[in-house]
Amino acid sequence: MTNEEIKDQVYEMGRKARAAALALAVLSEEKKNEILKAMAGGIREAAPQILEANARDLAAGGERGLTSAMLDRLRLDAERLEAVAAGVEKVATLPDPVGEILGEWDRPNGIRIQQLRVPIGVIGIIYESRPNVTSDAAVLCLKSGNATILRGGSEAIHSNRALAEALQSGGERAGLPDGAIQLIPFTDRESVAVMAGMDKYLDLIIPRGGKGLIETVVSLARMPVIKHYDGICHAYVHPDADQEMAVKIVVDSKTQKPSVCNALETLLVDEAIAGEFLPKVASALAGKNVELRGDAATCAIIEARPAVDEDWSTEYLDYILAVKVVPSMKAAIDHINEYSSQHTEVIITRDETAAEAFLRQIDSACVFHNVSTRFSDGEEFGFGAEIGISTDKLHARGPMGLRELTSYQYRVRGEGQLKAP
Numbered sequence: 001m002t003n004e005e006i007k008d009q010v011y012e013m014g015r016k017a018r019a020a021a022l023a024l025a026v027l028s029e030e031k032k033n034e035i036l037k038a039m040a041g042g043i044r045e046a047a048p049q050i051l052e053a054n055a056r057d058l059a060a061g062g063e064r065g066l067t068s069a070m071l072d073r074l075r076l077d078a079e080r081l082e083a084v085a086a087g088v089e090k091v092a093t094l095p096d097p098v099g100e101i102l103g104e105w106d107r108p109n110g111i112r113i114q115q116l117r118v119p120i121g122v123i124g125i126i127y128e129s130r131p132n133v134t135s136d137a138a139v140l141c142l143k144s145g146n147a148t149i150l151r152g153g154s155e156a157i158h159s160n161r162a163l164a165e166a167l168q169s170g171g172e173r174a175g176l177p178d179g180a181i182q183l184i185p186f187t188d189r190e191s192v193a194v195m196a197g198m199d200k201y202l203d204l205i206i207p208r209g210g211k212g213l214i215e216t217v218v219s220l221a222r223m224p225v226i227k228h229y230d231g232i233c234h235a236y237v238h239p240d241a242d243q244e245m246a247v248k249i250v251v252d253s254k255t256q257k258p259s260v261c262n263a264l265e266t267l268l269v270d271e272a273i274a275g276e277f278l279p280k281v282a283s284a285l286a287g288k289n290v291e292l293r294g295d296a297a298t299c300a301i302i303e304a305r306p307a308v309d310e311d312w313s314t315e316y317l318d319y320i321l322a323v324k325v326v327p328s329m330k331a332a333i334d335h336i337n338e339y340s341s342q343h344t345e346v347i348i349t350r351d352e353t354a355a356e357a358f359l360r361q362i363d364s365a366c367v368f369h370n371v372s373t374r375f376s377d378g379e380e381f382g383f384g385a386e387i388g389i390s391t392d393k394l395h396a397r398g399p400m401g402l403r404e405l406t407s408y409q410y411r412v413r414g415e416g417q418l419k420a421p
Contacts, residue, residue, distance in 0.1 A: 042170015
């Protein structure tokens with residue numbers, strides 16, 4: 001396709017989405033839930049076609065040399081697809097944020113003012129690799145009254161097309177407005193630039209993926225952007241840590257699912273316990289085939305590949321962990337605030353005072369005490385499915401659920417009040 005043809009097609013999708021957003025904004029909660037349940041049914045009915053499409057993507061990914069972790073992010077099977085359908089149904093059970101009154105008050109002149117939640121409008125979502133994002137993004141936007149235009153990565157193009165078709169066909173049976181959920185059916189890079197410049201139709205754009213993708217969107221966007229940057233997550237093991245607990249938290253954070261943004265990437269160990277703790281955690285991680293990359297102090301205690309500067313700022317998304325011995329909690333905090341992507345950090349300690357100081361001084365969206373970083377997740381927070389983990393500070397930060405996909409509006413009622421005397 002030529003660039004002009006791509007622009008024409010994407011702009012036509014924008015026009016349809018704008019009309020759909022107006023229709024979605026007035027749907028009742030009951031109607032939206034009915035549509036969501038029909039969409040879940042559409043996924044189940046189309047399961048053979050979706051899995052066949054996913055097999056094509058996996059085969060292509062293998063030929064392209066994708067890592068095992070990346071292929072795992074891409075993979076769908078019957079169990080994972082059923083989880084996707086069940087996730088759609090779960091969103092139908094969540095409270096609808098639209099119409100929630102955030103505040104109301106009367107002015108001395110008799111004017112009544114309400115501030116309440118309303119949909120944002122049309123949301124563009126650009127993402128890579130994971131086909132479940134197609135469903136999560138579509139259903140959360142629908143429940144919060146927003147139309148959405150989705151642009152997935154080339155790795156999952158067949159899976160994304162099949163999922164989007166199943167969601168659309170299922171939802172249409174229950175009254176899903178035309179154009180409410182649209183997937184750009186091609187992966188030309190020009191489509192990203194077109195979306196970023198389409199402020200006439202897109203009210204917000206959310207990029208999820210690698211740093212290169214996000215920086216490209218930010219540099220081109222003519223509408224607000226909510227960024228979902230790398231997950232360079234840290235764990236700091238304090239001198240007063242329960243070391244058995246610390247080993248379990250580190251292993252879970254790194255290996256439970258290493259290919260996701262809330263997986264642990266850097267371990268910081270206080271020098272007061274490094275000689276005792278590092279052999280314990282290294283042994284446990286070796287049992288999970290994790291490669292360790294350590295600073296000089298770490299390499300003097302355990303076997304590890306010498307770390308280089310870029311290891312402290314790398315999101316591995318694989319069975320690799322950077323390890324550093326730090327002289328104090330202040331040094332750990334300084335390291336995190338310098339190298340973190342402001343996603344999720346955890347301190348492991350029995351010292352409540354130290355934990356509170358760590359929580360206050362870390363500048364990240366999610367800061368944990370004695371909890372695996374894998375809990376940095378909308379579902380685990382009770383939000384149901386999520387759009388992603390925002391590393392921004394304004395409007396939405398951390399796991400983005402339904403409320404984060406709304407704005408607010410002032411509604412003012414009176415009886416003929418005039419500003420003129």
